[in-house]
Amino acid sequence: xxxxxxxxLSAIIVxxxxxxxxxxxxxxxxxxxHMSFIDEAHQQTLHHYAAKAEQLYLNGDKAGxxxxxxxxxxxxxxWVAVVQPEIQTIAGSxxxxxxxxxxxxxxxxDWKIHLYFKTNPVMDLIFADGRTHFLITLPQRMRPGTYWLxxxxxxxxxxxxxxxxxISIIIYRHVMSPLRQLERATQQFSQGNFDxxxxxxxxxxxxxxxxxxxxxxxxxxxxxxxxxxxxxLTSDLSHELRTPLTRIELALNWAEQHSPNSEPLRRIxxxxxxxxNLVEDTLSLAWLENEQPELQTDELDLTxxxxxxxxxxxxxxPEHRIELKLPExxxxxxxxxxxxxHAIENIIRNALTHxxxxxxVTVSLRSVAQQYRIDIDDQGPGIAAKYLDDIFKPFFRLGRxxxxxxxxxxxxxxxxxRQVEAVGGKLKASNIxxxxxxxxxxxxxPVAAN
Amino acid sequence: MDKxxxxxxxxxxxxxxxxxxxxxxxxxxxxxxxxxxxxxxLMAMKAHFDLILLDVALPEKNGYAVLKTLRQSRTTPVMMxxxxxxxxxRITGLRNxxxxxxxxxxxxxxxxxxxxAILRRSLPQTRPEGNLxxxxxxxxxxxxxKQQVMFDxxxxxxxxxxxxxxxxxxxxxxxxxxxxxxxxxxxxxxxxRYDRSLDMHMSRVRRKLTAAGMPADRLQTVHGTGYLLx
Numbered sequence: 001x002x003x004x005x006x007x008x009l010s011a012i013i014v015x016x017x018x019x020x021x022x023x024x025x026x027x028x029x030x031x032x033x034h035m036s037f038i039d040e041a042h043q044q045t046l047h048h049y050a051a052k053a054e055q056l057y058l059n060g061d062k063a064g065x066x067x068x069x070x071x072x073x074x075x076x077x078x079w080v081a082v083v084q085p086e087i088q089t090i091a092g093s094x095x096x097x098x099x100x101x102x103x104x105x106x107x108x109x110d111w112k113i114h115l116y117f118k119t120n121p122v123m124d125l126i127f128a129d130g131r132t133h134f135l136i137t138l139p140q141r142m143r144p145g146t147y148w149l150x151x152x153x154x155x156x157x158x159x160x161x162x163x164x165x166x167i168s169i170i171i172y173r174h175v176m177s178p179l180r181q182l183e184r185a186t187q188q189f190s191q192g193n194f195d196x197x198x199x200x201x202x203x204x205x206x207x208x209x210x211x212x213x214x215x216x217x218x219x220x221x222x223x224x225x226x227x228x229x230x231x232x233l234t235s236d237l238s239h240e241l242r243t244p245l246t247r248i249e250l251a252l253n254w255a256e257q258h259s260p261n262s263e264p265l266r267r268i269x270x271x272x273x274x275x276x277n278l279v280e281d282t283l284s285l286a287w288l289e290n291e292q293p294e295l296q297t298d299e300l301d302l303t304x305x306x307x308x309x310x311x312x313x314x315x316x317x318p319e320h321r322i323e324l325k326l327p328e329x330x331x332x333x334x335x336x337x338x339x340x341x342h343a344i345e346n347i348i349r350n351a352l353t354h355x356x357x358x359x360x361v362t363v364s365l366r367s368v369a370q371q372y373r374i375d376i377d378d379q380g381p382g383i384a385a386k387y388l389d390d391i392f393k394p395f396f397r398l399g400r401x402x403x404x405x406x407x408x409x410x411x412x413x414x415x416x417x418r419q420v421e422a423v424g425g426k427l428k429a430s431n432i433x434x435x436x437x438x439x440x441x442x443x444x445x446p447v448a449a450n
Numbered sequence: 451m452d453k454x455x456x457x458x459x460x461x462x463x464x465x466x467x468x469x470x471x472x473x474x475x476x477x478x479x480x481x482x483x484x485x486x487x488x489x490x491x492l493m494a495m496k497a498h499f500d501l502i503l504l505d506v507a508l509p510e511k512n513g514y515a516v517l518k519t520l521r522q523s524r525t526t527p528v529m530m531x532x533x534x535x536x537x538x539x540r541i542t543g544l545r546n547x548x549x550x551x552x553x554x555x556x557x558x559x560x561x562x563x564x565x566x567a568i569l570r571r572s573l574p575q576t577r578p579e580g581n582l583x584x585x586x587x588x589x590x591x592x593x594x595x596k597q598q599v600m601f602d603x604x605x606x607x608x609x610x611x612x613x614x615x616x617x618x619x620x621x622x623x624x625x626x627x628x629x630x631x632x633x634x635x636x637x638x639x640x641x642x643r644y645d646r647s648l649d650m651h652m653s654r655v656r657r658k659l660t661a662a663g664m665p666a667d668r669l670q671t672v673h674g675t676g677y678l679l680x
Contacts, residue, residue, distance in 0.1 A: 242533035243463055245555035250469040253558035257476060276555055300650060307657065308649030315673040341646040 004207035009171060016167040020160055028155050035145045036112035042142040043109050050125035050134040053082050057132060076139040079122075084132050105133050113138070115145040178202050178209045182216060192292070194224030227290075234286045241279050248272055278410060281346075285394065285415045288422060295336040295422045302330035302365055302372055302443075305337060309345050310363060316349070319357040325364035330372055333446045335423045340443075343416035343427070347376050347439045350412055354380030354437065367445055374441040382431040391429060392417045454480040455500040455569055460490030460516065461531065462508050470503070473558050479565075487511030491519055499526050501568055504548075506532040517548060527568045531556075550640045559674060560643070567630030567641065585620040587679075590664065592620060601662040611636065612655050615648075619669070619679040628676040652677055 038046075049072060056065040065082065072080050085105060089095060106124030107113075113121060120138040127134065181201060188196045197220060198213040249272060256265055287293075303326045310322050332340075351361045359379040366373050383391060383398070390396050394414040420427040425443040432438050457479050461467040464485060471481045482499070484490035487508040494502055494516075502520075506513035517528055530548040552564055583594045591600040597613055599606045608616065615636045619627065630641040632648055641648075656669045670678045 242554035243466065247463075247466050247469060249555050249557040250466070250473060253473055254469065257473075279555075301654065304650035304653040304657075305646060307653035308646060311649075311653065311671055312673065315671070337646045337650065338644045342644055 005175075005209060008174070008207065012167065012171055012174075016163075016170075020163050020167075023163075024155060024160060027159070028152070031151055031155060032115065032145075032148070033112065035148055035151065036115055038109055038113065038138070038142055038144055045142070046109050046123060046125060046136065049080075049136065050127070053134045054127045054132075057082060057127065072136075076136070076141075078120075078139045079135075079137040081135045082132060083135060106135050113144050115148050175209070178205075178213065182213065185216065185220075189220055189223075192290075194220065194227060196220060231290055234283065234290070237283075245272070245276055245279065249276075277412075281411045281415045282394075284342075285411060285418060288415075288418050293422070295339050295419075296334040296424060298336050299331070299333045300335060300337045300340075302332050302374070303327060305341055306344060306363060306365060306374070309341060309348060312345070313348050313352060317352045320352050320355060321358075321360040322348075322352075323360055323362045325362070325366075327365060327367065330365055330367065331446060332372065332443060335443070336419075339419040340423055340425075343419040344374070344376075344441070346412040346416045347427075347441070351376050351378035351380070351437070351439065354378050356380075370445055370447070372441075372443045372445050374443075376439045376441075377432055377436055378438075379436045382435060382437050383429065385431065388429045388431070392427070454478055455565075456480045456482070456498065457565070458482045458484065458490065458494055458499045458502045460484045460487065460494075460502060460508065460513075461505040462486060463505070470561075474561075474565075477558075477562060487513070487516045491516050494520055494524060494526060501565060502526055502528045504528050504530050506530055527571075529564060529568060551642070553643070563628040563630045563675065564641065566628060567634045570631055571634050585617070587620060587623055588668075590620070590659070592617060601659060601664050604662050606658050606662045608655070608658065612651055612658075615651050616655055619677065623679055626672045626676050626678045632676060 052068065053065065056068055069080050069082065083105065087095065087103070104124045104126070106122035109123050109125065120140065120143055123136050123138050125134040125136075126132070178198075182198060185196045185198045197217045199210060199217050202210050202213055252265065252269055252272060256262070256269075259265065306324070306326060310324055314320075314322055348361065348363065355361050355378045361379070362375070362377040364375050364377075366375075387396075387398060392413050394411045417427045420441055420443075423443070425441055428440045428442075430438050430440065457474060459467050459470055459474075459481060461470070461483075462485050467483050467485065471483055474481050482493060482497075484493050488511050490502075490504070490508075491511070504513045504516060508516070513530055513532075517530070520526065520528070527549045529550040529552055531552055531554060533554040550564055550568055552561065585592050585594075589602045592598065592613070593600075594617060597608070597610065599608050599613065599616065615632070618632065618635050627635075629648060633639055633641040633645075636651075637647060652669075652671075656666065659669065660666045668680045670680065672678050
């Protein structure tokens with residue numbers, strides 16, 4: 001059946017509404033009826049009044065009866081009378097026995113009182129002789145249905161509101177609980193749990209929402225497989241490249257032992273090192289993006305970290321000058337010296353590569369507004385403003401004209417950006433007004449540092 | 451060393467294993483080879499070795515399984531050679547209970563430094579100045595009992611690790627100490643290629659001593675190897 005959810009919702013609403021009206025109708029009727037009778041105690045009081053009147057009447061104490069009736073009128077603030085009606089038949093009419101038996105001048109006290117009449121009815125209590133009537137307009141204090149208005153409002157407004165709210169909750173839960181499961185599943189999926197599936201947890205239901213769940217499962221299956229196979233590829237590639245690279249390195253060691261100081265071997269060593277860096281950086285980037293590891297566990301002094309990196313860089317690029325502007329201390333918490341160190345190393349190496357020999361690379365560290373700011377300025381050609389974001393994409397290449405100068409973007413800057421972000425920082429590139437490219441790393445400084 | 455240290459290589463890649471054997475023999479080690487985990491384990495149980503180089507990705511019984519079985523009865527130092535998961539090791543320094551971990555690709559220099567560090571740890575220590583409490587060298591004066599460093603009579607404040615680092619360098623003047631060895635001696639843990647802790651401590655030590663008036667080139671970085679105090 002198509003549109004099962006529609007039918008289900010219609011059924012719930014239709015059945016619920018009809019049930020509601022029916023229930024309210026019955027309740028209102030029953031309650032009104034129940035509330036229409038004179039209270040038992042009041043009935044007793046009325047009986048008691050009638051008995052007293054009857055006693056005075058039977059004693060022949062007319063004056064006493066008169067006084068007592070007046071007292072009662074004042075006491076109950078109502079009309080009271082004792083009467084003996086005489087019925088005259090006209091035009092040959094005959095009174096039936098039934099009529100004579102049931103004849104009354106007012107209402108019996110065990111009858112219902114119509115709550116919708118404003119005035120109070122006259123109650124009729126007949127003496128034992130059967131022809132003398134004690135009549136009393138029902139005193140206001142004995143009128144039943146005191147809270148009828150409130151009860152009526154409660155039954156006709158509050159009750160339906162409550163019931164409709166319950167029906168809404170039922171509908172809401174019916175629709176939302178699977179949607180909430182979908183939300184949870186989507187969340188888990190985005191956090192890297194690719195095995196999460198939805199359809200089975202929705203049980204036997206079968207409607208538009210389970211169709212959505214099936215679509216989600218299909219998507220999760222496909223994307224999960226895609227990511228898994230990519231990871232396996234990364235892992236396999238890792239092994240496949242690492243072992244031959246090790247063999248090349250060891251073979252090179254062997255060759256170097258046989259002919260030390262050979263220029264071709266030196267070049268092979270250099271290329272080998274580059275290949276190794278490329279492979280390691282690529283795999284590190286893939287690992288960081290796949291695993292999203294927790295890297296904010298170390299405490300370090302940025303001054304020491306940059307010092308040690310620059311020390312290595314000076315050795316690696318003896319033809320360049322590196323100018324350092326560091327504070328005496330720059331304590332950093334919740335960071336990672338490996339990730340950050342590797343990022344800074346890559347950026348400084350990149351700056352040195354693009355600065356002509358004899359040029360200067362400036363590395364400065366400042367503490368600005370709860371942040372550490374590291375600027376790494378080179379004296380290279382700079383980069384057209386529109387490419388400033390692109391250089392952080394893996395293997396980004398500039399146009400042919402600049403290719404000669406900027407041949408080595410590779411993956412270093414992408415990895416550096418990812419690593420800086422993994423420790424809560426930001427990496428940006430900008431051009432220096434005079435000449436050259438500036439890389440800026442901003443890192444959150446611990447509060448006590450400033 | 452009078453006697454050659456004995457090393458067992460358990461590695462299924464026979465070319466790589468042969469290359470390692472050749473290079474390590476040239477470096478004066480006594481090498482045995484095994485090409486699978488089961489056989490390697492048997493060899494490791496039967497004979498005494500000073501070090502085992504153990505590949506992780508072995509057919510049938512992998513490196514971790516071999517290590518686990520071996521550890522039940524032997525304490526032979528083991529260095530795992532791994533190609534998988536090296537990114538993680540590289541960034542977080544995660545280890546799996548081996549004495550040391552060397553991720554592929556590696557070259558001979560790196561391997562020899564690590565082997566030296568492990569053997570230094572497991573062989574009986576020979577420290578010529580081991581009992582001295584004070585070392586003095588060209589204006590630099592350090593006192594182990596007081597944990598105090600003086601240069602030209604001026605006091606320089608050091609943290610315990612910085613002191614230990616300088617003390618270790620002072621014990622071996624004019625001698626390059628490799629990073630793996632310094633990690634073992636000072637930080638008491640294994641060196642990992644991308645770990646910068648030692649370098650950072652060294653930068654701080656150098657900064658303090660230079661500020662106190664010591665010529666910067668007395669504490670030298672021997673790039674690719676380690677550090678040297680003149």
